[in-house]
Amino acid sequence: MSVISTFGALQASDRSPSAEFAYIDESGDVGPTTKGGTRTFTLGCVLVPLDQWTDRLGILTEARRDIRRIYGVRLRDELKANYLIRGRGPLSEMRLGDGQRRDIYQRLLRATAVAASGTFAVIIDKEHGRYAGDAHERAWEYLFQRLRMRSRTQRHPIIVVHDDGENAAVRKHHRRFRRHSWAPGGHSVDAPLLVEDPVVRDSALSYFVQSADLAAYAAFRRFQPPGRKVASVCNERMWSELAGIHRIEVSRSNTHGIVVYPT
Template identity: 45%
Template sequence: MLIAYVDETGDTGSVSKQGASGCYGLGCVLVDAETWTESFDTLLRFRRSVRDDFGVHMRTEIKANSLIRNSGQLRDLNLSPAQRGLIYKYHLNTLATIKARAFAVVVDKQSARVEGDECLTMAWETLLQRLERTTTHEKTGVMIVHDQGEDASVRKLVRKARRHLTSGSAFGYSQLTNPIRRLVEDPVPRNSQESYFIQLADLVAYAGWRTHVPPSRGVAQVTGTDLWQYLGTSTHAAVNSLSKRGAPGVVLRY
């Protein structure tokens, strides 16, 4: 069975509102339940190395926003943009080391003409389509663990997907439906501060977004312009291998 850790980046608000993001994205990290303990132990050793090299406490939540803006629990460490960039890239590198796979869904809100619940629905249904295809092809179950916030909405969408889920198509919209039959239980909401895997999903979501929207000069001091490439062999490229739209492993909706 797979465990799919999911977190978001950006917001679902109207792009006409000041401060709203142009895109909304989801990052997904897939971990095999049979090797979960081994993956977690490897991730734990990695976080110890980040602590030893950069002084980041083991309980510090490491997410894209805090690395980019030098905010939250990282602020008092006075890390340079280059150091924060290394921490980000090391996290993406370690996905392959812990034998995880990752992909992202990015919704361009303006081009897709969606906002609010409609935007959330588009992103999550796209992610669920890819999980359905993955689990059907690999003949395995999947449990979804996501960051707290939109718990009721996510639960509703996932429950619906068990019975009715429009098939993803590389060539436009399809009338076929492929319910996600191998889904195990309701989605499980967790506080991201208590899950290294969800923190990784957040970093994946933001890196996926930056393949569609290049970073500003200031952000590029931390991320560079090729952040997504640091996923390396952990990239779950099958999610958009037919459409060829977007970077490998980044499903674009617009």
């Protein structure tokens, strides 16, 4: 299949996928800011149709091959936001400059914008005066709400795939949410199209989970612009690299696909 016909097939399935994976990773922590916790806790979600899944993975793989050719980063090396921002992890011995790491970040998000059918983020601002509750539980509740609405609107199943961590809590929350949650207006609803238990993946073994990590951090920086040093790699405009697939319907308060609590 030619590149043009492959891209056309991806666009067609983006509009009406038979089912989607929702790849999810987080940025920040859930601890209180008074005890050294980060200001925000963010979940990033990258939606990938099951249709032409291998071709979609191939887009990310090809981007990684380009990065290997230009910068020497191996295909098996995990590329998460923290490593790119600080030159850590597999990049620690490579001495790549800020501009080079920014270029890698942009290349990966641009590839994600082609491979995926949508992206959005949920940000919990723990320093807001009206913040209350458990940041982890609230973030996942808002994320599941958006996935439920998408599954009902698009009329297709969604399978949650997330990075390893808090697995039991996420699974319990997902099972409860599938049977019962509250919709706007106060009536009880279920989410039958959020199928199966969430699938746990080690992010080091999944390019798509790594994409969700990069999306989560970029969304966080769209909300809270960084200082000069961090901005040299990822500034508040990095989130716009995914503008073509922002699921703007997830929020009524903005048009860039980010749910913020409290508002």
